[in-house]
Ligand code: ATP
C-alpha cells in the first residue's frame with residue numbers, strides 16, 4: 001500500500017522532513033555524523049516513489065558499501081517500497097557500473113570478451129617486476145595505491161609524474177618509474193586474442209565512456225533511470241563524479257548527502273569539493289543542514305565535537321556542532337596498557353562483560369587504523385571464546401574450498417562440449433551442483449567439523465546461485481563467475497553474527513551500541529607516514545585526515561565508547577610508543593593514566609598440539625593449521641585439542657563456547 005505524506009515524514013525532524021519533501025530537482029544535505037542523513041535519503045526515495053514522481057525501478061541510489069546498499073533496500077521494503085517486484089537500485093558505484101556495463105558492453109565494445117580482474121595485486125606485482133622493481137608486499141601496495149589514486153583522479157600514466165608532484169604524493173620511487181609500472185599494468189590487462197581484464201576503476205571509466213560517446217546508449221540509460229541519490233558524497237572521486245555526470249546528462253534530479261568532516265578517502269583521490277560546491281553548481285538546489293545527533297549519547301557527541309573542533313584549517317562550511325538527542329549514558333573511557341596483547345585481552349574481557357549484561361555481540365565493534373591490527377584481537381577473542389567477524393579482511397572468498405570451487409566452475413566455463421543451454425537459467429543450477437559434488441557437496445551434512453565447514457561453504461555457493469537466478473532468470477555461468485569475482489573483490493562479509501572487527505575506513509556509515517577504538521598511538525593514528533621523518537616534513541593535510549578518521553570512529557558509538565592504546569607492541573617489549581597526539585586534552589586528568597591493571601597473561605595455559613605436545617602459540621592461523629615441528633595436515637587433531645581447551649576456558653569466561661577459524665567461520669561447541 002502506498003504511503004501518505006504524513007507517514008513518510010513520521011519520526012523526522014523539520015529539517016529532515018524539508019529534505020524529504022523538497023520538490024524534484026537537486027537536493028543537498030550537509031550534516032554531521034549520526035544526524036540522520038542516510039535515514040533522510042531513504043525516506044526521500046520512499047516519498048518520490050509513493051507520490052508517483054518516479055517508479056522504484058527508475059531510482060538509482062549509490063551508497064558507500066555493499067552493506068549500506070543492502071540496508072537501504074531493506075529499509076525501503078519496510079516502508080512498503082519495492083514490494084511489487086520492482087526494486088530501487090541501491091548499489092555501490094562499482095556494482096552499479098558492473099551491472100550497466102554487462103548490458104551495454106556488446107553495443108559499445110562489441111564481442112571482445114572481458115572479465116573482472118580479481119587478482120589486482122598480482123597484476124601490479126607482475127607489472128612492477130617487469131619494470132625492475134622489487135615485488136615485496138610493501139612496494140607493490142604503494143605502487144597499487146598510486147595507480148588507484150591516478151585512476152580515481154582521471155590521470156593517465158604519462159601525466160602521472162606532474163600530477164603526483166602537484167598533489168604532493170609521496171610515491172615509493174621516482175615518479176617516472178611509477179608511471180611506467182602504471183602503463184605496464186594497463187597493457188597487461190588487455191590480453192590480445194583472449195579478451196581483457198577490467199579492474200574496478202575500469203568499470204567506471206568504461207561506463208562513463210559508454211554514455212559519453214554513444215548517444216543511443218545514453219538515451220536508453222537516461223530513459224531507464226530518472227532519479228539519482230548519493231550517500232557519503234564527501235568521498236566521491238573525480239572518476240565517480242564523471243560517472244555520475246554521465247548518468248545525469250543535462251538533468252538535475254540528484255540528491256546528495258555528506259559530511260565534509262568525514263572525508264577519509266582523499267588518498268584515493270576522493271574530495272569533498274563536489275559536496276561543498278553543490279549549491280554553486282545547482283543554484284536552485286534545496287540545501288539542508290542537520291545538527292541534531294540521533295545516534296549517540298550526549299557524552300559521545302561531546303567527545304566527537306571536541307575531536308573535530310581541534311581540527312586545523314577546517315574545510316569552509318563545515319562548522320557544524322552536533323547536538324545530542326539521546327538520553328545520557330556512561331562517560332567514554334580511556335585506557336593505557338603496557339603492550340598490545342594486554343590491550344587486546346582487556347578489550348576481550350570488557351566485551352565479554354558487555355555481552356554478559358545483554359549487549360548482543362553484533363552490537364559491539366573493535367575499530368582500528370590498519371587491518372594488520374586485527375590479528376591480536378582475533379587471538380584474544382578466540383582465547384576468550386567470543387564470536388567475531390572481520391570486515392574487509394580475509395573472508396569467505398579466501399577459503400580454500402571456495403577458491404577451488406570457483407576454479408572448478410571456471411574450468412567448466414572453458415569447456416566447449418557443454419550441451420546447449422546447460423550453462424544458463426534453471427539448467428545452470430544443476431551444472432553448478434554437479435561441478436561442486438567432487439569437492440564435497442552432498443545432500444546431507446557430513447560428519448566432522450572440517451568436512452562440515454567445507455560442505456557449508458559449497459552449499460552457500462549453491463544458494464548464492466539460486467538467489468542470483470531469482471533476480472536474473474537467464475543467468476549464465478559467465479555472469480555467475482563475474483559476480484563471484486566482484487563479490488570477492490568487494491569482500492562481502494561472511495554471515496556469522498559476532499563482534500565486528502573492522503578498520504576505521506570500513507566502519508564508515510555504520511553504528512554499534514559499544515565501540516572500542518584501539519591502538520591509538522602516535523604512528524598508528526595518526527599513521528607514521530604522515531608524520532614525516534628527518535628528511536620529509538610532516539604531511540599536514542594527511543594528519544588532518546587521520547584526525548577525521550578518529551572523528552568517524554568516535555561517532556560510530558551509540559552508548560559505550562572506550563579509547564585505548566599500548567606502550568609497546570609485544571609483551572615485555574620496549575615501551576617505545578606514546579598515546580595519539582589527538583587525545584591531547586581529551587583524556588580527563590581525574591583518571592591518572594586511566595590504566596586498567598591486567599593480570600600477567602604469560603602463565604595462561606595454551607592449547608597443545610596433540611602430536612608433539614608443544615603449546616600452540618602464535619596467530620590464529622598457527623593455532624589451527626600449522627604446528628611448527630610437526631608434519632602438516634594436523635588440522636583435525638589440532639581442532640580436537642583446541643575444542644577441549646576452549647571448553648575449559650569458556651567455563652571460566654562464562655560465555656558461549658565457539659571456535660572461530662581464521663577465515664571467520666564460526667563453529668559452536670555443544
Ligand atoms: P553517518 O554520517 O555516520 O553516516 P547519518 O547522518 O547517515 O550518519 P543515520 O545513520 O541516518 O545518520 O542515522 C543515525 C541514527 O539516528 C540511526 O540509528 C537513525 O535511525 C537515527 N535517526 C535518524 N534520524 C532520526 C530521528 N529524526 N529520530 C530518531 N532517530 C533518528
Ligand code: MG
Nearest residue numbers: 037038231509
Ligand atoms: Mg550515513
